[in-house]
Amino acid sequence: MFNMLIMGPPGAGKGTQAQDLAKRFSLRHLASGDVVRSEVDGGTPKGLEANEYMKDGKLVPDVLMTSMVADQIKVACESSNGVVLDGYPRTLPQAESLTKILGECGIEMRAVVNLKVPGQEILDRLVFRLTCHGCNRVYHRNNNPPKVEGICDDCGKGLKIRPDDNEQVIRERLRVYEEQTAPVLKYYEERGLLKEFDGTPPIGEVFQCVVQYLQKLGAE
Ligand code: ADP
Ligand code: ADP
Ligand code: ZN
Numbered sequence: 279m280f281n282m283l284i285m286g287p288p289g290a291g292k293g294t295q296a297q298d299l300a301k302r303f304s305l306r307h308l309a310s311g312d313v314v315r316s317e318v319d320g321g322t323p324k325g326l327e328a329n330e331y332m333k334d335g336k337l338v339p340d341v342l343m344t345s346m347v348a349d350q351i352k353v354a355c356e357s358s359n360g361v362v363l364d365g366y367p368r369t370l371p372q373a374e375s376l377t378k379i380l381g382e383c384g385i386e387m388r389a390v391v392n393l394k395v396p397g398q399e400i401l402d403r404l405v406f407r408l409t410c411h412g413c414n415r416v417y418h419r420n421n422n423p424p425k426v427e428g429i430c431d432d433c434g435k436g437l438k439i440r441p442d443d444n445e446q447v448i449r450e451r452l453r454v455y456e457e458q459t460a461p462v463l464k465y466y467e468e469r470g471l472l473k474e475f476d477g478t479p480p481i482g483e484v485f486q487c488v489v490q491y492l493q494k495l496g497a498e
Pocket of ligand 1: 286287288289290291292293294295403404406407408416417418419421422477478479480481482484
């Protein structure tokens with residue numbers, strides 16, 4: 279059982295690395311943004327409320343956000359070899375909620391991996407990000423294109439640009455990250471769990487560095 283978090287600003291490569299790490303270590307990948315988008319697409323009351331924040335690049339309020347992910351975290355932790363959490367927690371209250379959720383299940387967090395990428399690089403990554411609306415896999419028009427243009431390698435569905443991946447909203451998401459999410463790193467540093475990685479090398483290089491670190495911690 280190995281449970282971990284992957285953190286970093288929008289566009290740092292959390293989803294990309296989480297997906298590959300999940301495959302490599304047989305973990306479940308749970309991305310909070312995917313949870314929100316599926317509620318929005320389903321037109322649920324929670325989705326409708328959350329979208330009012332998401333479309334402007336704001337964080338979904340803590341209570342609403344935690345209500346959307348808590349059960350999924352419990353199920354993912356209990357039913358698998360472990361979980362890679364991606365995008366949750368993003369605030370200090372969420373970090374405290376997560377500690378409580380895991381505690382109730384008697385589950386321990388083993389690693390918090392933070393990917394560091396500077397702002398300009400993030401903008402380039404996000405304006406050209408393509409997202410599969412079937413399986414949520416992410417691509418990049420130049421850095422990480424699909425084999426066939428516009429089509430997901432994994433599931434064959436179409437790729438699209440997320441509505442919040444436009445320059446104005448990206449800038450707001452970066453501002454919100456610095457203000458509300460960066461403090462969460464300190465929470466995990468104080469608990470001896472934080473490990474930072476340079477997120478700027480190519481995807482495979484970042485992956486190798488993270489894999490080596492997780493193996494040292496006992497992930498198999
Ligand atoms: P996050 O989940 O942190 O928002 P993603 O994994 O969706 O980030 O990656 C954001 C964009 O950057 C995607 O288009 C992805 O293909 C691309 N990308 C991810 N990692 C790298 C990397 N190491 N170098 C270049 N581009 C990357
Ligand atoms: P990215 O991959 O670019 O980091 P995500 O897909 O993780 O973005 O999140 C997209 C949006 O969903 C966020 O801008 C926010 O509105 C909402 N969201 C996702 N996770 C959280 C969270 N833990 N707390 C609050 N809002 C969240
Ligand atoms: Zn797909």
